[in-house]
Amino acid sequence: MTSSYGVLSAGNAGFDPATVQFSKYSDSALIPDRSVLFVPGSSAGMLSTAWIYGADLYTFDLEDAVAVREKDSARLLVANALHSPQWRGLRVAVRVNGMDTPFFADDLEAVVRAGAAIIRLPMTHDSHMIEELDRRITAIERACGREVGSTQITAAIESAAGVVKAREIAEASQRMVGLALAGFDYLMDMHAERSRGGTELFYARCAVLHAARASGIACQDVVWGNIGDEEGFVAEAEMVKQLGFDGKSLINPRQIPLLHRVYAPTESELRFARKVVAAAEEAEERGLGVIAVDGKMVDGPIVAIARRTIAYAAGHGAAR
Amino acid sequence: MRITHDAVAGTLESGDVLVRVAPDETLGVSVSTSVEAQYGDVVRKVVATTLAEFGVESGSVIVEDKGALDCTLRARVQAAVARGTDEQIDWPALIGRLP
Numbered sequence: 001m002t003s004s005y006g007v008l009s010a011g012n013a014g015f016d017p018a019t020v021q022f023s024k025y026s027d028s029a030l031i032p033d034r035s036v037l038f039v040p041g042s043s044a045g046m047l048s049t050a051w052i053y054g055a056d057l058y059t060f061d062l063e064d065a066v067a068v069r070e071k072d073s074a075r076l077l078v079a080n081a082l083h084s085p086q087w088r089g090l091r092v093a094v095r096v097n098g099m100d101t102p103f104f105a106d107d108l109e110a111v112v113r114a115g116a117a118i119i120r121l122p123m124t125h126d127s128h129m130i131e132e133l134d135r136r137i138t139a140i141e142r143a144c145g146r147e148v149g150s151t152q153i154t155a156a157i158e159s160a161a162g163v164v165k166a167r168e169i170a171e172a173s174q175r176m177v178g179l180a181l182a183g184f185d186y187l188m189d190m191h192a193e194r195s196r197g198g199t200e201l202f203y204a205r206c207a208v209l210h211a212a213r214a215s216g217i218a219c220q221d222v223v224w225g226n227i228g229d230e231e232g233f234v235a236e237a238e239m240v241k242q243l244g245f246d247g248k249s250l251i252n253p254r255q256i257p258l259l260h261r262v263y264a265p266t267e268s269e270l271r272f273a274r275k276v277v278a279a280a281e282e283a284e285e286r287g288l289g290v291i292a293v294d295g296k297m298v299d300g301p302i303v304a305i306a307r308r309t310i311a312y313a314a315g316h317g318a319a320r
Numbered sequence: 321m322r323i324t325h326d327a328v329a330g331t332l333e334s335g336d337v338l339v340r341v342a343p344d345e346t347l348g349v350s351v352s353t354s355v356e357a358q359y360g361d362v363v364r365k366v367v368a369t370t371l372a373e374f375g376v377e378s379g380s381v382i383v384e385d386k387g388a389l390d391c392t393l394r395a396r397v398q399a400a401v402a403r404g405t406d407e408q409i410d411w412p413a414l415i416g417r418l419p
Contacts, residue, residue: 044392045335073329073399076409077392083418084391106409113415144412 032218033057034247034263035256036180038095040065041074047081051090053253054260059093062107063122071103075110082114093118093154099129108133112140112151118177123185124155125162130172137175154178154218158185163204166211179212180249181205183222196232198239209244221248230258237262265309273306280306323379327403330388330396337388339400344380347371353385366390370397373417379404394418 037055039046041062050058060081066074078094081087094116096107100123108119121133133153141148153175157166163186170179181204183194192200201222212219221240224233237248237259248259265273275293280303283291291298323341330338349371353363363385370393371381381400385393402409 044330044337044388044396045333048335048389048392072402072409073395076395076399076402079411079415080391080395080398080418083415084389086389086391106411109411110409110415113411114418144415 032246033178033220035250035259036093036220036247037250037253037256038065038223041078041094042066042070044077047077048086050253051086053256055250055253055256056247057091057093057118058087059095059118059120059249060111060116061095062103062111063095063097071097072106075103075107079110079114082111082116088115091117093120095120095122095156098123099132105136108136109140112137112146113144115146116151118152118154120154120156120180122156122182123158123162124169125159126165127168127172130155130169130176134173134175149174151175152177154180154220156180156182157204157208158182159189160186162186163207166208167214170211170215170217176215176217178218178220178246179208180220181208181222182249184225196229198236205240205243205245213244218246219244221245223249223251224255225251227252227254230254234258234262263312265313269309270313273309276303276306277310321375321377321401321405321407323376323381323401323404324406325404327400329399329403330392332384332386334386335388335392337383337385337393337396339384339396340380340382341400341404342380343404344378347376347378347381349381349383351383351385353383353387355385355387362390363393366393367397370394371401373414374398374401376401390419 033056035055036057036059037050037053038059038061039050041060042065047060060078062071062074062078082092094111096111096119097103099121111119119133119137121129124130130153137151138148141151153173154177155169157163157169157179162169166179170176183201186204187194187200190200194200205221209219224236226232233255240248241262247263250256250259276298279291279293279298323343326342328338328340330336332338349367351364351367353360367381367383388396398414
């Protein structure tokens with residue numbers, strides 16, 4: 001399984017400076033996608049301009065954001081946009097329609113051929129769906145001359161069955177790069193109601209996050225639908241960051257800077273991270289196995305987290 | 321390829337384009353654009369190229385552009401023609417032709 005967290009995985013085995021060298025991993029490998037912005041596939045205006053908003057990952061949406069009568073037109077808009085100068089070269093995901101819909105096959109054919117980096121599969125209930133998706137993508141890649149395996153998959157977990165089988169889903173394909181919890185359908189399935197505090201999502205969040213972490217792939221939290229409630233959004237973002245989520249799926253660009261602020265390290269966190277990395281590098285040069293910073297022993301995971309903190313600050317703007 | 325029935329794709333929102341097609345004996349294309357002075361020729365060229373790629377030989381095509389990017393123009397013309405002919409999209413050919 002390809003890990004998005006090479007440094008963390010290496011560090012977790014115990015402190016071995018040889019496994020946590022700076023040069024071994026690029027900054028991009030250290031920085032997961034915090035903000036995953038949905039862009040409605042039927043909106044020509046949004047598809048033309050959304051790239052300016054600075055999201056970490058854009059997801060063109062052919063599913064919920066598109067009316068049934070516009071599915072054909074949106075598919076063409078998205079396919080053409082993926083080839084446009086505005087988006088060419090950027091890593092863009094596409095949320096296709098569900099596998100049980102009449103739109104799925106054409107969606108996949110169009111967007112894999114057009115160069116989508118990631119296919120986000122909605123309503124993923126079990127690993128067989130990912131295996132089937134993998135087979136179909138492989139066939140399209142072979143037919144169009146795209147490198148086999150170059151199209152990645154994120155599975156949206158939107159049901160009780162999906163939550164229970166999240167680990168199997170996460171490991172169903174080498175293409176898997178992430179799990180995304182989707183709250184609306186999940187809560188309907190659970191006969192639960194969405195609250196501002198999100199207690200009803202606690203088990204699903206923990207279960208899906210554990211599955212993603214155990215499989216070495218990314219994990220995104222649910223969208224916050226109440227656009228006007230920025231205080232609630234920030235509180236939820238802080239909570240899911242604390243749990244360990246990489247970020248959130250977003251439906252409004254106004255949420256991007258709010259989310260990025262939550263994930264930005266503080267000045268003191270950044271100062272400590274720099275000290276840790278400097279000490280680790282010095283220890284590496286001198287061949288020392290154990291180091292201390294500010295009187296505390298520092299081991300592999302702490303060095304790995306420090307490197308990620310520095311990468312966040314460098315790659316995602318200034319610290320808070 | 322002939323347009324066999326009336327069809328529409330797109331909107332009149334800023335950054336989009338509305339394309340109407342209808343059956344006709346000959347091919348007639350009418351283009352109006354809010355960016356005529358700067359990009360009128362480009363818009364006409366994209367519309368003409370897209371129709372030619374689909375092999376549209378006859379039909380009335382009316383384009384009302386509100387400053388759409390080239391990719392949007394192509395997509396809306398493709399959608400209107402596909403709807404007006406009930407032709408299935410040939411994805412390998414269509415994607416293969418994209419610039």
